[in-house]
Amino acid sequence: MTQIDIFDLRGFLPYLLAQAAEEASLGFAQVYKEKYGLLRTEWRVLFHLGIYGEMTATGIGAKAKLHKTKISRAVQRLVERRFVTRERLDSDRRQEILRLTPAGMRAYRDLNAVAQQYEQKLLAGFSDGEIDVLRSTLKRLANLG
Amino acid sequence: MTQIDIFDLRGFLPYLLAQAAEEASLGFAQVYKEKYGLLRTEWRVLFHLGIYGEMTATGIGAKAKLHKTKISRAVQRLVERRFVTRERLDSDRRQEILRLTPAGMRAYRDLNAVAQQYEQKLLAGFSDGEIDVLRSTLKRLANLG
DNA sequence: TGGTAATAGTTGGTTTTGTAACTAACAAGC
DNA sequence: GCTTGTTAGTTACAAAACCAACTATTACCA
Numbered sequence: 545m546t547q548i549d550i551f552d553l554r555g556f557l558p559y560l561l562a563q564a565a566e567e568a569s570l571g572f573a574q575v576y577k578e579k580y581g582l583l584r585t586e587w588r589v590l591f592h593l594g595i596y597g598e599m600t601a602t603g604i605g606a607k608a609k610l611h612k613t614k615i616s617r618a619v620q621r622l623v624e625r626r627f628v629t630r631e632r633l634d635s636d637r638r639q640e641i642l643r644l645t646p647a648g649m650r651a652y653r654d655l656n657a658v659a660q661q662y663e664q665k666l667l668a669g670f671s672d673g674e675i676d677v678l679r680s681t682l683k684r685l686a687n688l689g
Numbered sequence: 690m691t692q693i694d695i696f697d698l699r700g701f702l703p704y705l706l707a708q709a710a711e712e713a714s715l716g717f718a719q720v721y722k723e724k725y726g727l728l729r730t731e732w733r734v735l736f737h738l739g740i741y742g743e744m745t746a747t748g749i750g751a752k753a754k755l756h757k758t759k760i761s762r763a764v765q766r767l768v769e770r771r772f773v774t775r776e777r778l779d780s781d782r783r784q785e786i787l788r789l790t791p792a793g794m795r796a797y798r799d800l801n802a803v804a805q806q807y808e809q810k811l812l813a814g815f816s817d818g819e820i821d822v823l824r825s826t827l828k829r830l831a832n833l834g
Numbered sequence: 835t836g837g838t839a840a841t842a843g844t845t846g847g848t849t850t851t852g853t854a855a856c857t858a859a860c861a862a863g864c
Numbered sequence: 865g866c867t868t869g870t871t872a873g874t875t876a877c878a879a880a881a882c883c884a885a886c887t888a889t890t891a892c893c894a
Contacts, residue, residue: 553736563833564710568702613882617880620844636889638889639889653695662703682709684814688708745873746873762850781872
């Protein structure tokens with residue numbers, strides 16, 4: 545067994561993805577942390593409510609692939625900060641509908657705008673073709689279509 | 690300010706990257722966890738030593754962009770499991786050279802082979818062109834060339 | 835109906851991470 | 865040679881993640 549048939553893990557896809565994901569999320573994480581005191585999971589919940597409107601915690605978990613305990617705690621903090629309201633459903637009193645407050649919506653819109661600029665910077669050196677392939681392959685890898 | 694100019698965050702690159710990275714690493718993480726009881730950081734250290742041969746903790750940190758405390762703890766556990774040895778350098782007694790033991794090398798080679806197969810499955814539905822673009826864009830995003 | 839199973843969400847205890855302060859060894863300037 | 869600053873690695877404490885057990889409510893079905 546020689547060293548020759550050893551696969552070069554430097555290009556190992558899960559590794560490249562992890563490194564690129566971390567690098568890409570870092571700069572933006574600073575923004576939502578410093579401007580709004582949000583943690584990553586809290587930002588994600590905010591962003592799902594901003595996109596989809598009212599949702600339940602379980603619904604967000606399914607879309608974002610986040611565990612319900614993480615969401616439960618994120619929602620708690622978002623409610624404390626008055627970015628989100630919760631309302632028990634009369635038709636099924638186990639569920640709570642989550643909604644952005646006006647303050648939550650303002651934060652969402654602001655961060656949305658920042659995100660847009662941030663992404664442009666990230667992709668500055670890439671061609672349109674590369675960007676298309678990148679997005680489409682990532683979506684497939686993430687099982688998002 | 691209408692809703693119309695709101696950027697669609699479903700395609701937000703840091704989000705897609707995070708989701709794809711998590712999905713891609715999950716299956717492989719189970720392997721190194723179940724077969725060798727390794728944590729993610731421990732696997733990364735093992736893999737750097739497998740690729741580059743002997744290194745210091747700081748050297749691994751620089752390559753892998755891992756904080757030195759994380760590496761310190763990972764190395765401790767790898768030494769306990771007899772996958773890694775450490776040796777203080779006489780020329781600079783602050784540094785320790787880390788090396789794989791034979792058992793560490795065996796684990797590395799085994800996981801390397803699994804990784805290779807695993808990656809093939811991940812990329813099964815992609816064309817060669819897509820794979821090239823994916824790898825090259827990820828490397829640039831991760832500042833790895 | 836009444837009993838069992840399933841679902842929504844929370845809480846508690848353990849692991850793991852993150853951050854800062856720490857020790858030990860070396861380097862550089864005076 | 866001292867003093868000051870830097871670097872390698874560890875440790876300690878706080879924050880966050882993980883997992884399992886829990887409450888409350890609804891669904892299934894005999």
